[in-house]
Amino acid sequence: MVTIYRARKIITMNPARPVATHVAVRDGRVLGAGSYEELKGWGEHRLDERFATLVLMPGMVEGHSHLSEGVLWRHAYCGYFDRMDPDGKTWTGARSIEEIVARLRDAEAGMADPQRPVAGWGLDPIYYGNRRVMRADLDQVSTRRPVGVVHASGHILNVNTRGLELAGLMRAGINHPGVVLGADGLPTGELKGPEAMSLAARHIGMDRGLLNSDEAGLRAFARLCVRTGVTTAADLGNMLEPQAVEMMTRVTAEERFPARIVALRMAFDIEPEALIARAREVSGMSTDRLRLGIIKVVVDGSIQGFSARLLWPGYYNGAPNGLWYIAPQRLAEIFERALAAGIQVHMHTNGDEATELVLDTMEAALRKHPSADHRFTLQHCQLANRAQFRRMKALGMNVNLFPNHHFYWGDEHYALTVGPERAERMNACASALEAGVPFAIHSDAPVTPLGPLFTAWCAVNRRTASGRTLGEAEKIPVGEALRTITLGAAHTFKLDAEIGSIETGKRADFAVLEDDPEHVGAELLKDVRVWGTVLGGRVFAAADI
């Protein structure tokens, strides 16, 4: 049966007919987009008018997020900015540490079990004049229960005195860079880096951080996708243990599951040879709504954590260079084996030295295993310079940049981490465009909120939280940004033949909008209202998801 949807406007991303008024769908796929007259030719059909006052565009593709966005909402939101949860409720930002304490107290008040921990997430002290949260602050929430708040970056955790006690850290004489000490020689409750955090995280129920999701978290994540116009989202970093694959396969196959998930296997804890074998194995388990078989490698750390690897002259504040998270030799072995096997690899690099290493390693690996369309993709790649973009193009690579980071941490990068000049060229979308590198842009949710239209706004305006325009020359036009959050991201997963535009043969994946992103103007792009989505011809309204 053919359904023809009428819309106020359909943005197709098909240059041959960029806009249409109708789209015909059969078996979850697009027969064509055009006028009603043109589409009637497909034969017997039903005309569906429910989108008559709405705008359709290709379902948006989030190229780098984490399913844990769906899990974290179980805990109290302690971020500075307003943020929408999977139920559609917008939580106002906490404007002071006192507000955070009050919010955690509210969460505490609703708990029957006196042992249960109180956990929060999304904290960012840069917005509180860099006043740090102390254990005494969190002791106001409870002295009996462990209380902890994870920072927005995911790299720092603050706990109360009880949390420190349970972690075995409430003692003098600790000498560890990740355990901040107060004037009294005792820990302040601020724990930095995975090791120090993990000692306490298990006691507040946040032990596996970004890599974990469960059934309820996966469903919550997918609901958030509907609310943000996303039909395909990447889970960038999953261990893909057999029970996780089983769970994800089952849940994504549910009749009303509203998103397509691309889950990448982390290159942790595993030898290159076994890694490639596992990627190949899970690749064969892919379904329509769960795509498996790509590998993710983490090459360096983060810029705001000073653990990213930077080229000369390094950090603006003189901090020592960051850390390698993988030995160059091992990276080379993964590349060679993956190219030989036809397995795609995505590489987390933040600093430009990490990007340089990937480019050098890729060049050598391609000499051994020439591959015409490998689409190895640099993820974040925040500091890449123009010469590096030219090399990416020459080597056939893709890149997925992180404009949201620019909004949330751009001021910090300007003043502290990389200084003014490099802060202006960070997340250089215009350079990628000019060099002809296929590129995507992402949120890294839960690090920043899921929402490709906001991400597009960041790439178009390059505004920071303080209102500074950082890097006029790297702004991209609205049209390019919209293409990037659809076809661009699809290209990085080799899904561009299947999704990313509304044209004959593609899956019927649409973002359904109440405003026209091509007409609201650059300034209002982030405020475009999302009605819901269509995934493979199934309609999901945000209002009743």
Next chain:
Amino acid sequence: MTGRIPVTVIGGYLGAGKTTLVNHLLRHAGGLRLAVMVNDFGAMAIDADLIEAQEEDLISIAGGCICCSFGSDLIEAMAKLAERSPRPDHVLLETSGVALPGPVAGTVSLLPDFDVDCVAVLADATRIRALVADRYLADTMDRQLADAQIVLLTKTDCIGPSLADETLAWLSGRVPGARCLPVSNGAVDPAVLIGARLGYRATLSLSAPHQAAMLYHTESLPMVEPLDIAALTTLLQGADLGLLRAKGFVRNAVGQIYGVQVVGTVVRVERHLAPRPVEPGLIAIGLRRSFDPALFRQALAVTRVTGD
């Protein structure tokens, strides 16, 4: 609860010889229940003849030793290790090739059941000079070496004695804060890397494995006479003794007992307050070519408390 388990952190780049070394230590564990912690099993080639059984994340090794993979959660793996019965006597923690062993040791120091015994970093004699000049790895290699108390220059047999000597001298100059010693075929006296072998178990034979025995000298002294603790500390801190490791207990003029620990250049002399009485005595180990036991005995004699 039987006190903290000592941990030797073993660092060094890929191919530096960590696996060879670990196998050597397992072969010469001398009755100690060693637990080897590795990042992942793939990288870890425990010699097949040592393996008794293998499960998903645990290999049982002859002599009551085990090998576990810690993956991305070292703390969780260490917690499980502390709960094992019987508990291991000593842990060898092998870090990944680009990890900085200092922070890993720092993390171990946060764990209630463990105590860092020493940080040893391996440097491949055939490659280390190229690695410290490598475009991407130079600073990482220097930071690894700077974290070490003991640097093992491995594969010296592959470059010939004169180049080996030259490389060792170069390395000692580059890492002034550590004791550097040459190793061929992974043969090092386990007592150098496993402090638990020194002192804790008097019944253990301290004879080093054959190959290593030719390189090392172990000196065992009863230390019944009272010593001037400050003078002893200063003496042990001096580089000219050529000490790699020392461990034991000494007495001061008023009969108080002090525990002595020397790991490379790190010297700890602290009041021993445990209820259990201990026998005074000192075991010291050094390379034959730089450690002169007669000189050591003489120097110790000077710190003796004379008169009252």
